[in-house]
Amino acid sequence: MGTIPRPSRLHSSLFHALRKICTRYGSLPDSLLLKSDTVTIYGTDAETAGGYADIYRANHSATGDSLCVKAVRLSKRDISSGVPMKNICKEALLWKHLSHPNITPFYGMVNTFNGRSGMGMVCKWMPNGHIMEFLQHYQNEDRPSLLLDAARGLQYLHSEEVSVVHGDIKGNNILIDESGSACLSDFGLSTVLYGTDTLNTATCVTGFRSTLRWMAPELHDPEALGLDSAAPTRESDIWAFSVTMWEVFAGEVPYPDARYDGQIILKITKGQQPERPSGEVTLFGLSDAIWSMMMECWSHDRLKRPSISRVVDTL
Structure with a gap:
């Protein structure tokens, strides 16, 4: 297996600072937001449902790659409290920071897909499941x-x-x-x-x-x-x-x-x-x-x- 590039100390320090800021305010840098028209969901039904998210299979309109959209379910109470959004930001920033052949690739977030509003975490579709x-x-x-x-x-x-x-x-x-x-x-x-x-x-x-x-x-x-x-x-x-x-x-x-x-x-x-x-x-x-x-x-x-x-x- 080839050598995996390591993040520099400066890069790690900047990442920690960015993560703290984004988690505190419940917002993400623009670089993590994907254009909604590039992610197209297959059909209307979720492939499966997790504890707090529905999992959809999607397609990248530009590359044709199969994607997984982890659509987070948020209630009005969740939205008003802001806590789930902060947790989503924390997970997204962490996942985007990681790069290794044995870590599922993460591409970013979408806030609308197939004409629907909602936060979705976009990663590589794994055809063989867990x-x-x-x-x-x-x-x-x-x-x-x-x-x-x-x-x-x-x-x-x-x-x-x-x-x-x-x-x-x-x-x-x-x-x-x-x-x-x-x-x-x-x-x-x-x-x-x-x-x-x-x-x-x-x-x-x-x-x-x-x-x-x-x-x-x-x-x-x-x-x-x-x-x-x-x-x-x-x-x-x-x-x-x-x-x-x-x-x-x-x-x-x-x-x-x-x-x-x-x-x-x-x-x-x-x-x-x-x-x-x-x-x-x-x-x-x-x-x-x-x-x-x-x-x-x-x-x-x-x-x-x-x-x-x-x-x-x-x-």
């Missing part, structure tokens, strides 16, 4: 290779020059492009680190309901582990990535026998790690070395978890 959908159709695909792709994307995020905590790693947020490569996506819960502090430690449990199964114990109960808050960290990303590895090898959600939020939280905080999948899973590439590394990633002492570089080396 990794779990992909593996349902291609069960014999090389799973360690796909996980290595995703791990390299996370390694880029965690690098000193970029310093981004993803905050929402799970199978649904690893997309597969047209060549079969895996790319990280969905940076709505990401936190940018600046030095040793986070710019925003409020991106914790709010919005995490659908992510409980992948969350590290310190995010469920920070006080029990000697922490003041439940802010995502590089170490919690490592925990989540290992749980995602289990998900990919096992082919099901983590803790499948837990039906309720309380059951999930109790299992994680009490140290009940996922059991090693058996049977044909060994044919999917879950070696003893990979399993041993996964268990290290589930240490309740977050400082004992391996770095993402170590994960990359193992895969």
Whole structure:
């Protein structure tokens, strides 16, 4: 793989300043706004719906490229409070700042499309869906290779020059492009680190309901582990990535026998790690070395978890 260009210190400092300003005022620089007539939605129905957005497939009128438009649903209350708009600006600026083969490309924002008003985040359309959908159709695909792709994307995020905590790693947020490569996506819960502090430690449990199964114990109960808050960290990303590895090898959600939020939280905080999948899973590439590394990633002492570089080396 070729060398990935690193942002300069000056570039990173300017980015942090711009992100603070745009988040505070809920506005974006013109360079992030795409002309509405360049993005044409296919049909009228969304392809799928997420927690706060509808996902549409679109076409770029100039290039013919397939696009994904993540149309954010905003109520009148949301608009008047301004909070969702600030979060959208934060996610858009962060995503635009990232550039790596294993990060889903982001192109910008539209505020009108197909004659309708509304904020839409525009990124590359991934024809193979997320990794779990992909593996349902291609069960014999090389799973360690796909996980290595995703791990390299996370390694880029965690690098000193970029310093981004993803905050929402799970199978649904690893997309597969047209060549079969895996790319990280969905940076709505990401936190940018600046030095040793986070710019925003409020991106914790709010919005995490659908992510409980992948969350590290310190995010469920920070006080029990000697922490003041439940802010995502590089170490919690490592925990989540290992749980995602289990998900990919096992082919099901983590803790499948837990039906309720309380059951999930109790299992994680009490140290009940996922059991090693058996049977044909060994044919999917879950070696003893990979399993041993996964268990290290589930240490309740977050400082004992391996770095993402170590994960990359193992895969």
